[in-house]
Amino acid sequence: MPFMSGKHAFLELLRQEGVAYVFGNPGTTELPLMDALATAPDPGYVLGLQEAAVVAMADGYAQASGKLAVVNLHVAPGLGNGLGMLYDAQKAGAPLLVTAGQHDQTFNLTEPILWADLPPIARPFVKWSAEVRRLPDLPRAVHRAAKTALAPPTGPVFLSLPADVLQAEGDVDLGAPTRVAPRIRGDQAAVEAAADLLARAERPLIMAGDAVAQSRAHAELVAVAECLGAPVYAEGVASTASFPASHPLFRGTLVRSAPAIRQVLSQADLLFSVGGDLLTMSLPSDVDPVPPDLPIIHLDTDPWELGKNYPACVAILGDPKATLPDLLAALAARMGPAARERAQARLEATRAAKWRHAEELAARARADAHKVPITPIALMHAVASALPPEAVVVDETISSGAGLRVFLRSDDPQSFFGLRGGGIGWGLPATIGVKLALPERPVVGLVGDGSAMYTCQALWTAARYRIGVVIVILNNASYRILKQRIHAMKGLAAQTDRYVGMDLEDPRVDYVRLAESLGVAAERIEKTAEVGPALARALAAGSPMLIDIGLDRGFKPAQ
Ligand SMILES: Cc1ncc(C[n+]2csc(CCOP(=O)(O)OP(=O)(O)O)c2C)c(N)n1
Ligand SMILES: [Mg+2]
Numbered sequence: 001m002p003f004m005s006g007k008h009a010f011l012e013l014l015r016q017e018g019v020a021y022v023f024g025n026p027g028t029t030e031l032p033l034m035d036a037l038a039t040a041p042d043p044g045y046v047l048g049l050q051e052a053a054v055v056a057m058a059d060g061y062a063q064a065s066g067k068l069a070v071v072n073l074h075v076a077p078g079l080g081n082g083l084g085m086l087y088d089a090q091k092a093g094a095p096l097l098v099t100a101g102q103h104d105q106t107f108n109l110t111e112p113i114l115w116a117d118l119p120p121i122a123r124p125f126v127k128w129s130a131e132v133r134r135l136p137d138l139p140r141a142v143h144r145a146a147k148t149a150l151a152p153p154t155g156p157v158f159l160s161l162p163a164d165v166l167q168a169e170g171d172v173d174l175g176a177p178t179r180v181a182p183r184i185r186g187d188q189a190a191v192e193a194a195a196d197l198l199a200r201a202e203r204p205l206i207m208a209g210d211a212v213a214q215s216r217a218h219a220e221l222v223a224v225a226e227c228l229g230a231p232v233y234a235e236g237v238a239s240t241a242s243f244p245a246s247h248p249l250f251r252g253t254l255v256r257s258a259p260a261i262r263q264v265l266s267q268a269d270l271l272f273s274v275g276g277d278l279l280t281m282s283l284p285s286d287v288d289p290v291p292p293d294l295p296i297i298h299l300d301t302d303p304w305e306l307g308k309n310y311p312a313c314v315a316i317l318g319d320p321k322a323t324l325p326d327l328l329a330a331l332a333a334r335m336g337p338a339a340r341e342r343a344q345a346r347l348e349a350t351r352a353a354k355w356r357h358a359e360e361l362a363a364r365a366r367a368d369a370h371k372v373p374i375t376p377i378a379l380m381h382a383v384a385s386a387l388p389p390e391a392v393v394v395d396e397t398i399s400s401g402a403g404l405r406v407f408l409r410s411d412d413p414q415s416f417f418g419l420r421g422g423g424i425g426w427g428l429p430a431t432i433g434v435k436l437a438l439p440e441r442p443v444v445g446l447v448g449d450g451s452a453m454y455t456c457q458a459l460w461t462a463a464r465y466r467i468g469v470v471i472v473i474l475n476n477a478s479y480r481i482l483k484q485r486i487h488a489m490k491g492l493a494a495q496t497d498r499y500v501g502m503d504l505e506d507p508r509v510d511y512v513r514l515a516e517s518l519g520v521a522a523e524r525i526e527k528t529a530e531v532g533p534a535l536a537r538a539l540a541a542g543s544p545m546l547i548d549i550g551l552d553r554g555f556k557p558a559q
Helices: 006-016 028-037 051-065 075-092 105-110 118-125 135-150 163-167 188-200 210-214 218-228 258-265 320-334 337-368 376-386 427-437 458-464 480-488 492-496 511-517 528-541
Strands: 003-005 021-024 044-047 069-074 096-102 129-131 157-162 169-171 204-208 232-234 250-253 270-274 296-300 314-317 392-396 416-418 443-448 470-475 521-525 545-550
Touching (some): 003 006, 006 028, 006 135, 028 069, 028 096, 028 163, 051 069, 051 075, 051 096, 069 075, 075 096, 075 118, 096 118, 096 135, 105 163, 118 129, 118 157, 135 157, 135 169, 157 163, 188 270, 188 296, 188 314, 188 320, 204 218, 210 218, 218 320, 218 337, 250 337, 337 376, 376 470, 376 528, 392 427, 427 443, 470 511, 480 492, 511 521, 511 545, 528 545
Parallel strands (some): 021 044, 069 096, 096 157, 204 270, 232 250, 296 314, 392 416, 470 545, 521 545
């Protein structure tokens, strides 16, 4: 057993777990760790200037790499600042080990400044939350935390690290990591039952969710979708590229409104959700999004999600990549030439419908292309047209993203990441984390102006560590989505045309000067035709760049 201090043991344990980066913001209780980092070649420390930005950077890194990301925050206020983004990380299932320094344990009863009991603060947002009380417990705690974060369904965990534990010295048994093998094959009888229903369905519809991208199961899901000729929709809160966007069966994202989802699902006689979320909505509705008698087959890595809101006639706990080949084999055994012909006809019909829809949207974008200020759909079209196929898009477009998933060629599971939890301010720092995970790929964040202001400090991190992201600010000088929604309520705001707390004017934020002050080059764009060349310049720069887009502020539906 090596004789060592807690702080060195902690870094060694992270190395054992394959951790490349600690994302953090330090204070006095973190100084033991910062001291150990002074002579440690790895893991690298990535400083963020506000804890929300720190957590969202780590989240982007964890989601894009599939690896454990470590966060180190400062006692209660530091952890508190990070909680909104921890909520988002939890909803996205990002494997994060969030740690916070705690005061020396002999000191805590006096209630020192910044002190609070930390594990209960983090507990609602993590899979496991604990405090390490003694140096000998440190290895077991870190290994258990890492194992738990990475075990399916993946998600954040929290450890409080008192300063005396990190300062203590002793013989430390470092133990070893455990990895839960993720390729869990769904129950064979359930797979057969699913195949019975799917093979007989005349209008099957597939909803593809995060679990598909996370398990890298594109090829497996494509094979099943093609066999069935079933259209594939991304779930309503579509935060990953859960199906190759260019595929003729991909019909884009379900619009997160109950009547709109009901309309799509009404076309089906069977719904097969592959890791798809049923159904996170943002507003209550008199219309139930799921038609009453629609049979549902649900495959997911998380038993909590199966049948959570809507009963599933077949619920399969399993990894999509491991389970879909079994389903394909079971389908092949059940589908004769006539069934295959019908599936082929469905595929052709879906291809045609997809093409018509894409053409319709592209025509709208083209019709807007000359307008100043730039309209959201013209911008989405211009961005998608300018990006190379290997680009990765991080989406916090909020009210401006219509058409994005139709125009984008997000064809591989790491090509798209979107806001899963709804806590805004995620997109800008997440883009930086994604780029750290995928340094060879162009990474572009599309971020609402309001959203950007929650975590704009992250721009400094991009400059400091020379992380070559491109941040596109969708600048409508407003919380446009809130204006849209309050207008739709037809209440006092709509009657008086007053929208309290939703205009970001007087003064307007100057994003170019803001970025420049944080070390990031920036330019302002006012015309759609300038968007492509600006993106090309930014991508060629290799250093971080912000493009501030002057967007139309209109929010009322066309009369
Ligand atoms: C942390 C957090 N604070 C507040 C909100 C409420 N909220 C949702 S969208 C939004 C405005 C977003 O503005 P912007 O990013 O400019 O996008 P736009 O609506 O203009 O498209 C706000 C304040 C939230 N979801 N999360
Ligand atoms: Mg806005």
